[in-house]
Amino acid sequence: MPSxxxxxxxxxxxxxxxxxxxxxxxxxxxxxxxxxxxxLLLGPSGSGKSTLLQVLTGLVPGSVELPMRTEERSxxxxxxxxxxxxxxxxxxxxxxxxxxxxxxxxxxxxxKMPGMIRRYLDMAGLSLDDPHRLIRTLSGGMKQRLxxxxxxxxxxxxxxxxxxxxxLDPEGTKQLWETVRRIGQERTVLIVEHKISEVLDFVGRVVxxxxxxxxxxxxxxxxxxxxxRKELDNFGIWYPxxxxxxxxxxxxxxxARSEPKPLVELKDFRVFRKKxxxxxxxxxxxxxxxxxxxxxxxxxxxxTMIEGMMGLIRRxxxxxxxxxxPEDEVAFVxxxxxxxxxxxxxxxxxxxxxxxxxxxxxxxxxxxxxALKKFSLFDQRTQHPYQLSxxxxxxxxxxxxxxxxxxxxxxxxxxxxQDARNTFRLLDLFQTLRExxxxxxxxxxxxxxxxxxxxxxxRIQAGRLVEDRSQRPEREEGAYGxxxxxxxxxxx
Numbered sequence: 001m002p003s004x005x006x007x008x009x010x011x012x013x014x015x016x017x018x019x020x021x022x023x024x025x026x027x028x029x030x031x032x033x034x035x036x037x038x039x040l041l042l043g044p045s046g047s048g049k050s051t052l053l054q055v056l057t058g059l060v061p062g063s064v065e066l067p068m069r070t071e072e073r074s075x076x077x078x079x080x081x082x083x084x085x086x087x088x089x090x091x092x093x094x095x096x097x098x099x100x101x102x103x104x105x106x107x108x109x110x111x112k113m114p115g116m117i118r119r120y121l122d123m124a125g126l127s128l129d130d131p132h133r134l135i136r137t138l139s140g141g142m143k144q145r146l147x148x149x150x151x152x153x154x155x156x157x158x159x160x161x162x163x164x165x166x167x168l169d170p171e172g173t174k175q176l177w178e179t180v181r182r183i184g185q186e187r188t189v190l191i192v193e194h195k196i197s198e199v200l201d202f203v204g205r206v207v208x209x210x211x212x213x214x215x216x217x218x219x220x221x222x223x224x225x226x227x228x229r230k231e232l233d234n235f236g237i238w239y240p241x242x243x244x245x246x247x248x249x250x251x252x253x254x255x256a257r258s259e260p261k262p263l264v265e266l267k268d269f270r271v272f273r274k275k276x277x278x279x280x281x282x283x284x285x286x287x288x289x290x291x292x293x294x295x296x297x298x299x300x301x302x303x304t305m306i307e308g309m310m311g312l313i314r315r316x317x318x319x320x321x322x323x324x325x326p327e328d329e330v331a332f333v334x335x336x337x338x339x340x341x342x343x344x345x346x347x348x349x350x351x352x353x354x355x356x357x358x359x360x361x362x363x364x365x366x367x368x369x370x371a372l373k374k375f376s377l378f379d380q381r382t383q384h385p386y387q388l389s390x391x392x393x394x395x396x397x398x399x400x401x402x403x404x405x406x407x408x409x410x411x412x413x414x415x416x417x418q419d420a421r422n423t424f425r426l427l428d429l430f431q432t433l434r435e436x437x438x439x440x441x442x443x444x445x446x447x448x449x450x451x452x453x454x455x456x457x458x459r460i461q462a463g464r465l466v467e468d469r470s471q472r473p474e475r476e477e478g479a480y481g482x483x484x485x486x487x488x489x490x491x492x
Contacts, residue, residue, distance in 0.1 A: 006035075007034055007035040008032055008033070008034050008035070008074070009032065009033060009056070009074045009075060009076050009158075010030075010031050010032030010033055010056065010073070010074060011029070011030065011031055011032075011052075011055060011056065011070050011072065011073045011074075012030050012032075012070060012071045012072040012073070013028045013029070013030055013070060013071040013072075014026045014028070014029040014030070014031075014052075014055060014068065014069075014070045014073075015027060015028060015029075015068060015069045015070070016048075016051065016055070016060070016066055016067065016068040016069075017066070017067045017068075018066065018383060018387055019066075019383070019384070019387065025048055025051070025212075025213050026048060026051075026052070026068075026213050027213075027214075029052070029213065029214070029215065031052065031056075031207065031215065033188065033190065034188075035188055036186075036187075036188055037188055037189075037204065037205060038184065038188075038189045038191075038202055038203040038204050038205070039189070039190050039191065039203060039204075039205045039206070039207060040191050040192075040193065040196065040199060040200075040203040040205070040206045040207070040221075041053070041190065041191065041192045041207050041209065042193075042196065042206055042207065042208050042209070042224075042237055043208060043209030043210065043211070043235065043237060043419075044209075044210075044211045044235045044236050044237055044419040044421060044422075045194075045376075045389055045391030045392060045395075045417065045418055045419040045422055046211065046376075046380075046388075046389045046391065046392050047209040047210065047211050047212070047213055047235075048209065048213035049162075049192040049209060050084065050162050050163075050192055050389060050390070051066075052213075053081070053160045053162055053190060053192060054081075055068070055070075055073070056075065056160070056190070057075060057079055057081055057160055058075045059081065076157055076158040076188070077157070078154070078155075078156050078157040078158065079156050079157065079158040079159070079160060080151035080152075080154045080156035080158075080159055080160065081151070081160045081162070082144075082147055082148055082151050082159070082160070082161050082162060082164045083147065083162050084162050084163045084164075084166055084390040084417060085336065085338075085390060086140075086143040086144045086146065086147035086167075087143065087336065089147055089150075090135055090143075090146075090147070090150075092135075093134060093135060093136075094131075094132050094133060094134060094135065095121075095126075095128060095131050095132070095133050095134075095135055095138070095146050096114075096117050096131035096132050096133075097132075098135065098146060098150050099116075099117045099120055099121070099131075099146075099149055099150050099153050100113050100117060101150075102150050102153040102154055103116060103117075103153055106153075106154070106155075116153070117131055117153075118131065120149040120150070120152045120153045121145075121146075121149050123149065123152055123179055123182075123183065124145040124146070124148040124149035124152060124176070124179060125145055125172060125175040125176065125179065126142060126145035126146055126149060137273060138299070139298050139299040139300075139303065140167040140298070140303070140335050140336070140413070141167045141168045141169060141172055141297075141298025141299065142298055142299050143167075144164060144165075144166075144167050144168060145168075145172070145176070145298075147164075148164060148176065148179070152183060156187070157187060157188065158187065158188040158189075158190070159180070159183075159184060159187055159188070159189045159190070160190050161180070161189065161190070161191045161192065161193070162192045163192055163193055163194065163390065163417060164176060164180075164193075165177070165193065165195055165198075166194075166390070166416040166417050167298075167335070167413065167416055168298060168445065169296075169297050169298050169445045170445060170447060171297065172297070172298055173195065173198060173445075174198065177198040177199060177202065180199075180202070181202050184202070189202075189203075191203065194238050194417070194418065194419055194420075195238065196238055196239065196240075197240055200221055200225075200240075203221060204220065204221065205218070205219065205220065205221070206218075206219065206220070206221050206224040206225065208224055208228055208231065208232075208237070210231070210235055211235055216228070216231060217231070225239055225240075233245075235419075235421070236419045236420045236421020236422065236424070237419055237420060237421075238419060238420045239420075242420045243448045246420075246424050247448075247452055247474075250428070260287035260288070260289070260290075261287060261288045261322065262285050262286070262287055262288070262322045263286050263287055263288045263290075263321070263322055263407075263408055263439050264285070264286050264309065264319065264320065264321050264322065264408075265283075265284070265285045265286075265318070265319075265320045265322075266281060266283065266284045266285075266309070266317065266318065266319055267282070267283050267317055267318040267320075268282060268283075268316070268317040268318065269281050269282075269284070269308070269315065269316075269317040269318070269319065270308075270315060270316045270317055271301075271304050271305065271307070271308030271313060271314070271315045272313065272314040272315065272316075273304065273313065277463070278301055278304045278463050279301040279304045279305045279308060279460070279463045279464075280463060280464065281464065281465045284458075284465065284468070286439065286441065287439070288322075288407075288408075288437060288439050289434060289437050289438075289439060290434075290439055290440070290441075290455050290456050291430070291431075291434050291439075291440045291442070291453055291454050291455045291456070291473070292439070292440065292441040292442065292454065292455075292456050292457075292458060293442055293444055293449065293450045293453075293454035293456070293457045293458070294306065294441065294442065294443045294444070294458045294460060295443075295444065295445070295450060295457060295458070295459050295460070296459055296460035296461055297461070300460045300461050300462060300463070301460050301462070301463040301464075302412075302443045302460050303335055303412055303443060304463070305460060305465075306332075306410050306412060306441065306443060309410065310330070310332050310410065312332070323407060324407075328406070328407045329404070329406045329407065330406055330407065330408045330409070330410065331401035331402060331404075331406035331408070331409045331410070332401065332409075332410045332411075333397050333398050333401045333409070333410070333411040333412060333414055334397065334412055335412035335413050335416075335443070337385075337390075337393040337394050337396065337397035338385070338386065338393065340397045340400065340401075341385040341386070341393075341396075341397075343385070344384050344385075345381075345382060345383070345384065345385075346372070346377055346380050346381050346382070346383055346384075346385060346388070346396060347368055347372065347381040347382065349385055349396060349400050350367075350368045350371050350372065350396075350399055350400050350403055351364050351365075351368050352400065353400065353403060353404050354367060354368075354403060354404060357404065367403055368403070371399045371400075371402075371403055372399075374399070374425075374429070375395040375396070375398070375399040375422075375425075376392075376395065376421075376422060376425070377392060377395060377396060377399065380392060389417070390416075390417040391417040391418045391419065391422065393417075394414060394415075394416065394417055394418065395418070395422060395426070398411065398414050398426065402429075402433075406438070407437075407438060407439070408438060408439035408440075408441065409430075409433070409438065409439070409440055409441070410441040410442075411440070411441070411442045411443065412443045413443055413444060413445070414426060414442060414444075415427075415444065415446055415449065416445075427449065427453060430442075430453070431453065442454075451473070451474055452473050452474050453473050454471065454473060455470060455471065455472075455473060456468070456469070456470045456471065457469050457470075457471060
């Protein structure tokens with residue numbers, strides 16, 4: 001069947017390069033798909049999966065200008081694209097207006113819009129008392145659900161999903177894929193996703209990429225996953241069982257046990273979004289050397305809490321940091337890594353903080369090169385941070401925060417968008433930091449991180465701290481840490 005058939009789309013002999021890159025990324029890549037197929041594009045972070053989706057829709061080079069050449073390319077007439085970062089696709093300031101904008105383009109009668117807006121929000125699992133709500137006040141996960149709702153409003157023939165669950169909690173992830181299954185039965189669906197357990201029973205075809213953007217396998221799910229386990233391991237690609245293998249190899253790590261000393265104390269603490277209190281607690285003490293996991297549903301107030309601790313948004317009450325030296329600092333990593341970028345080159349981004357502190361040039365270069373290698377960014381050192389994949393952006397934001405060796409680090413979803421290899425590398429790095437005395441405070445939806453690494457878990461619900469429990473991480477052997485007594489008091 002010819003590639004321009006209405007039932008078959010794709011690209012033949014694609015060549016593409018990123019600005020400032022010394023070589024082509026895709027080299028004569030050919031990929032086609034047929035109407036009704038459900039396909040998972042699987043590969044390590046930075047392997048070009050998201051870029052390929054954009055080529056298949058015409059976003060590249062139509063909206064994103066990249067040097068490219070192809071012998072043939074066919075794009076479906078009706079398609080919807082859900083990005084990794086939902087902020088990149090919003091056009092309007094309010095949630096209901098975002099969906100109404102789509103409906104207006106479909107020439108839907110105005111009187112029908114309120115009911116349709118509610119229906120698409122419900123389909124995406126986004127519960128809003130008032131749909132006329134500023135998008136910027138939504139949590140990251142809520143924004144992703146809104147992006148999905150706006151795409152559903154297009155009623156597209158082909159759905160392109162670029163890690164749509166990266167910022168969702170486990171329940172939200174489950175709900176989203178239930179929605180995709182429901183709406184995708186009669187549609188063609190192409191998915192880029194790292195958390196694949198929820199989609200393996202939905203897709204019928206897996207296309208496996210290596211870290212150079214080459215297709216190394218293309219076929220039925222079971223055949224690809226069973227025959228290419230070695231490649232999955234070598235390239236650090238998520239597959240069922242990846243966590244158990246990592247934990248088995250890394251048992252027995254623990255921080256040295258010592259008398260806990262306070263790092264930060266919060267008293268009568270309240271955090272505001274505009275004039276509204278969005279998080280509050282009466283008292284909380286976090287100790288040096290702890291690994292704190294902050295958990296809760298999307299929109300519960302997790303990011304609000306940690307941003308308030310850092311003074312990034314308006315707060316009231318006492319926040320007392322116990323730092324031993326005026327030069328000591330607490331590093332912060334935003335949920336959206338682009339909020340942190342201040343230069344136009346990856347290597348310069350890493351060097352920026354060291355240059356501000358007037359570090360020796362030789363030491364700065366050494367630390368930058370070490371970070372580039374440690375965070376798998378060496379080949380991207382001359383690229384603009386905005387040209388990186390979402391996973392690479394996140395690693396850059398973590399690397400730049402840690403490069404001056406802070407006494408504590410607060411991270412908002414540091415592993416989203418990461419393949420298995422880079423997730424495990426980050427966790428090993430955080431564990432090494434904790435063993436050296438650095439406090440790790442991490443907002444996460446990843447249950448395995450909470451289970452195997454956290455020494456203390458703070459559960460947030462509706463802007464309140466509803467649970468504070470200490471635990472011994474399952475990867476550690478022997479008793480460790482602080483435990484709660486029978487009445488909930490802290491016992492050492």
